[in-house]
Amino acid sequence: MDFKLSTQPYKGTRDFYPREMRLRNWFFGKIRDALELACFEEYEGPMLESLDLYAAKSGEELAKEQTYNFEDRGGRSLAIRPEMTPTVARMVAAKMGELNYPLKWFSIANMYRYERPQRGRLREFWQLNVDIFGCDTFEADLDVIKSAITVLRAFGADESMFLVHINNRRFFNDAIAAIAGTDTEGARRVSKVVDRKNKVPRETYEADLKALGLTDEQIAKIDALYTMNVTEATALCPDSVGATELRALFDALEKTGLAKYCTFDFGIIRGLDYYTGTVFEVFDNAPENNRAMFGGGRYDNLVGLFQKNASISGVGYGMGDVTLENFLTTHNLIPDFNVGKTKVLITRFADVPLEAYNQIADTLFSSGVRACLYLGNKKFGKQIDFAAKEHYSHVIIMGSDELASGTVKVKNLGTREENVVKIEALDSFFTDGAVPSDITWDDIMNGVKE
Secondary structure, three states: OOOOOOOOOOOOOOOOOHHHHHHHHHHHHHHHHHHHHOOOEEOOOOOEEEHHHHHHHHOHHHHHHHOEEEEOOOOOEEEEOOOOHHHHHHHHHHOOOOOOOOEEEEEEEEEEOOOOOEOOEOOEEEEEEEEEEOOOOHHHHHHHHHHHHHHHHHOOOOOOOEEEEEEEHHHHHHHHHHHHOOOHHHHHHHHHHHHOHHHOOHHHHHHHHHHOOOOHHHHHHHHHHOOOOHHHHHOOOOOOHHHHHHHHHHHHHHHOOOHHHEEEOOOOOOOOOOOOOEEEEEEEOOHHHOOEEEEEEEOOOHHHHOOOOOOOOEEEEEEEHHHHHHHHHHOOOOOOOOOOOOEEEEOOOOOOOHHHHHHHHHHHHHOOOEEEEOOOOOOHHHHHHHHHHOOOOEEEEOOHHHHHHOEEEEEEOOOOOEEEEEHHHHHHHOOOOOOOOOOOHHHHHOOOOO
16 A cells, blocks of 8 residues: 655644745734834744753753653753743853843744643744843833733734733732741642632632641632732732832833733732742633733743852743734734735736846836736736736736837736836836835845835
């Protein structure tokens, strides 16, 4: 029996055909524009890292279960990166004394994580990572949260579509200690239960808290915090450093007009132990997609994994491209990339020399108009069919009669309108305006920009 290879991509990965690439490039471009406007700078790191890097951050068992890892020919244990935070912390630590703080960095990196594929989660994904290093105050928390809101607003999202849920790990620990009389380790164990609260039945949640020694009265006091606003909640531990940070952050959100996008939520923990202060998650408000899309927080101690006694603070978040696409699709924020775009197909006839058509193409290129010379020798009708299927907005028709008269026919495929245009006037007929008309095609190819 003949063996045939599958045409399907590996489970949890995707093929990006041109349509999908247009979408991906569009929202990556939107993200870059929004963040660069706020003076965040883009960086990149290697796809391969030492497996120890992830074991040190998340634990050896988790690192080995969720990473694609292998031993190279030199006997080194490597992993394909499942996240970017350890890499950027390593990069900062490597040049700790040379960098100019505070750092405002971002990356849009390709990741691989071995887990069960489901809605919003695949094994291969791209993730936006935004971080600020070297600012110890709530101002960095504010700037990072503002950047997340700015990115979503860049796509046309408003406060009806998403909400940023904010808490503080220091405040959480102090509040739990005040209610349950526990220490930091006890608060950490309670945080693990609270972090799973919405993923397990109520009875399981209560049973897990009671297993940690909490009474019904103490559980009721914790439950009450879930419905409080930031003023009510922080009044329970007014001297808590975390409470002070929360009050300052929400006061700034109010004064900057961002409060309408944000809410206090005592149930937001972010399960990873390295978070030390502000934590937040961004929720989609749509009923059919009501879930946490992405989140982050402050992780002041992470650089210390690489440099003894290092004290560079960090705050940031990661947003996956799959959840972003789900959000944009749910709220109809993805435009039709073919509407309003000038794209010209130059049709061909056998009695016109190839160089005449190439001259037209060069004229359009120099004017910044997207254009393509039809390749091949199909009949004119087939060329028009091709143009329609590939969403060309116009076709240019030049037979021997038009060549002799120095003209072409320009047909608008949307309106069916047809114009006779002098060849030398083509650069002014199309008003795409992507490239100034005084820049030649040679300039473009040489990278000249006005």
